Amino acid sequence: MEQKRLVILGAGESGVGAAMLAKKQGFEVFVSDFGTIAGRYKTKLAEMGVEFEEKQHSSDQILNATEVIKSPGIQSTAPIVKEISKKGIPVISEIEFAKRYTKAKTICITGSNGKSTTTMLTYHILKNAGMRVGLGGNIGQSFAAQVATAEFDWYVLEISSFMLDDMFEFKADIAVLLNITPDHLDRYEYKIEKYAASKMRIIQNQTADDVFVYCADDEETQRCLKEITLIPKQYPFSIHTSLPQGAYLEDQTIHINTNPKEPLTMSISELALQGKHNIYNSMASGIVAKVLELRNETIRESMGDFKNIEHRLEFVAKISDVTYINDSKATNVNSTWYALESVGSEVVLILGGVDKGNDYGMLKDLVRSKVKAIVCLGKDNKRIHEAFEDDVDIIVNTFSAHEAVQVAYHLAKKGSTVLLSPACASFDLFKNYEDRGNQFKAAVKEL
Structure with missing residues (x-):
C-alpha cells in the first residue's frame, strides 16, 4: 500500500504535535510554516527526521499531499489554503x-x-x-x-x-x-x-x-x-x-x-x-x-x-493601597466587560491593542460607573478615544507596558484598582497576550 503523505501547515505547538503523531503512524510528513519556526520546534522536527521549511510555502512540496493539517491560526482565505482546496485535498485540524x-x-x-x-x-x-x-x-x-x-x-x-x-x-x-x-x-x-x-x-x-x-x-x-x-x-x-x-x-x-x-x-x-x-x-x-x-x-x-490561569484576572500586587490586576487574556470586549463587572469602583483601566472590529458600546455603562481613567496601550487608540471621550475625564496614550504602568500609578488613588484588560489582541506591541501580561507584571514589580 502506498505511504500517505501528510502536509502540516504551521509549526507551532499543534503542528509539531501533529508531526509527532503522523510520524508514529507511519506517514510521510512535511511541515511548512510561512513564518519563522521557533528553535525548540526546529530541533524537535530534526530529531524526528521530519522535513520542514520556514518563511515560505512551496506549492510543489504541499500540493502532492494526501491530506493537510492546518494550524488554527491560518485563515482559509490564505493563498496556499485556496490552492489546496482547489486541488480537492482534504484540510483538517490537528484535533x-x-x-x-x-x-x-x-x-x-x-x-x-x-x-x-x-x-x-x-x-x-x-x-x-x-x-x-x-x-x-x-x-x-x-x-x-x-x-x-x-x-x-x-x-x-x-x-x-x-x-x-x-x-x-x-x-x-x-x-x-x-x-x-x-x-x-x-x-x-x-x-x-x-x-x-x-x-x-x-x-x-x-x-x-x-x-x-x-x-x-x-x-x-x-x-x-x-x-x-x-x-x-x-x-x-x-x-x-x-x-x-x-x-x-x-x-x-x-x-x-x-x-x-x-x-x-x-x-x-x-x-x-x-x-x-x-x-x-x-x-x-x-x-x-x-x-x-x-x-x-x-x-x-x-x-x-482551584488556582486560576495566568493572565486571567490575575492578582499581581497591592502597592500603596492600590490593587494591580493582570487580565491580559481579555482580547475581546466581552472579556473586559466581565473583568470590570468583577472588580470594585475607582478603576484605572489599561485598554487597547489590535482592534478586531470591536463594539465598545457594551462597556459604556460599566466605564461610566467604575472607571476613573483609561490608559491606552496600543499603536492606534483613536477608536477608544471616540468610544469613551464622553464617559471618562482622562484618556492617556502609552506605547509600552512600562509606560502604561507608570501613568496608571500616578492616576490611581488609594483604594483603587489598576486593571489591564485590553479588549484587543496584542501583536502591535507584543509577541502575544502572555508577553503583554508578563511585561505588565514586571513593570508593576518595579514600582
Missing part, C-alpha cells in the same frame, strides 16, 4: 487528526469567554478525583503529541472556533458551550451568525449517548438552539432561572442536578473563582463532574481550591 488514533473520551469546551478557565477547572476536578486525564487543545501540550506519547482515558480539550471550522468527523463525548458573543468577527465576514454557526459545530455528530452542557442565559446560544434538533442529553445552566436538570443559582447557592438522587449544592462564597462570569464557569465544570459521577465532596474541594 480531528489526533482523535482518529485514540480510544480516549473527550470533554470539549468552547465559548467566546471563559473557556480556558473552565477547561483548567474541569481538568483540576477530574485529576483530583484520580481519573487518568489529559489536558489539551488550545491550552498546554498539543492533543496529538499526547495521543502519540501518553495513555489517558479522558481528555479535557479547549476548542476554539478556528479549530471547529476544520473538524468534520470528530465527536465530543461531552460538549460544553459557555457563551457566544462577538469575537474574531474579522474571520467571519463580520457576521455574528457565521461565528455562532462555527461555535455550534461543538455538538456535530453527537448521539443520544453524548452530553451537551450550555448556558441557558446566553441569547445567541438560545437563538441557535431554536434552529436545530438536539440529539444529545442536555444539561443547561443559569443564574436567573431554576432548572429541573443542569445547574442554577438560588439564594447565593449553586444547585447542580444531573442525578435527582444525589444533587450537589455549594455556596458561591466557597468557590475559588469569584465574580458572576465565574459562577457560570464553575457551574459548567460542576455539571461535567456530576455527569461523570464524581463524589460531591471531591467536586466541592476542587472547586474551592
Whole structure:
C-alpha cells in the first residue's frame, strides 16, 4: 500500500504535535510554516527526521499531499489554503487528526469567554478525583503529541472556533458551550451568525449517548438552539432561572442536578473563582463532574481550591493601597466587560491593542460607573478615544507596558484598582497576550 503523505501547515505547538503523531503512524510528513519556526520546534522536527521549511510555502512540496493539517491560526482565505482546496485535498485540524488514533473520551469546551478557565477547572476536578486525564487543545501540550506519547482515558480539550471550522468527523463525548458573543468577527465576514454557526459545530455528530452542557442565559446560544434538533442529553445552566436538570443559582447557592438522587449544592462564597462570569464557569465544570459521577465532596474541594490561569484576572500586587490586576487574556470586549463587572469602583483601566472590529458600546455603562481613567496601550487608540471621550475625564496614550504602568500609578488613588484588560489582541506591541501580561507584571514589580 502506498505511504500517505501528510502536509502540516504551521509549526507551532499543534503542528509539531501533529508531526509527532503522523510520524508514529507511519506517514510521510512535511511541515511548512510561512513564518519563522521557533528553535525548540526546529530541533524537535530534526530529531524526528521530519522535513520542514520556514518563511515560505512551496506549492510543489504541499500540493502532492494526501491530506493537510492546518494550524488554527491560518485563515482559509490564505493563498496556499485556496490552492489546496482547489486541488480537492482534504484540510483538517490537528484535533480531528489526533482523535482518529485514540480510544480516549473527550470533554470539549468552547465559548467566546471563559473557556480556558473552565477547561483548567474541569481538568483540576477530574485529576483530583484520580481519573487518568489529559489536558489539551488550545491550552498546554498539543492533543496529538499526547495521543502519540501518553495513555489517558479522558481528555479535557479547549476548542476554539478556528479549530471547529476544520473538524468534520470528530465527536465530543461531552460538549460544553459557555457563551457566544462577538469575537474574531474579522474571520467571519463580520457576521455574528457565521461565528455562532462555527461555535455550534461543538455538538456535530453527537448521539443520544453524548452530553451537551450550555448556558441557558446566553441569547445567541438560545437563538441557535431554536434552529436545530438536539440529539444529545442536555444539561443547561443559569443564574436567573431554576432548572429541573443542569445547574442554577438560588439564594447565593449553586444547585447542580444531573442525578435527582444525589444533587450537589455549594455556596458561591466557597468557590475559588469569584465574580458572576465565574459562577457560570464553575457551574459548567460542576455539571461535567456530576455527569461523570464524581463524589460531591471531591467536586466541592476542587472547586474551592482551584488556582486560576495566568493572565486571567490575575492578582499581581497591592502597592500603596492600590490593587494591580493582570487580565491580559481579555482580547475581546466581552472579556473586559466581565473583568470590570468583577472588580470594585475607582478603576484605572489599561485598554487597547489590535482592534478586531470591536463594539465598545457594551462597556459604556460599566466605564461610566467604575472607571476613573483609561490608559491606552496600543499603536492606534483613536477608536477608544471616540468610544469613551464622553464617559471618562482622562484618556492617556502609552506605547509600552512600562509606560502604561507608570501613568496608571500616578492616576490611581488609594483604594483603587489598576486593571489591564485590553479588549484587543496584542501583536502591535507584543509577541502575544502572555508577553503583554508578563511585561505588565514586571513593570508593576518595579514600582
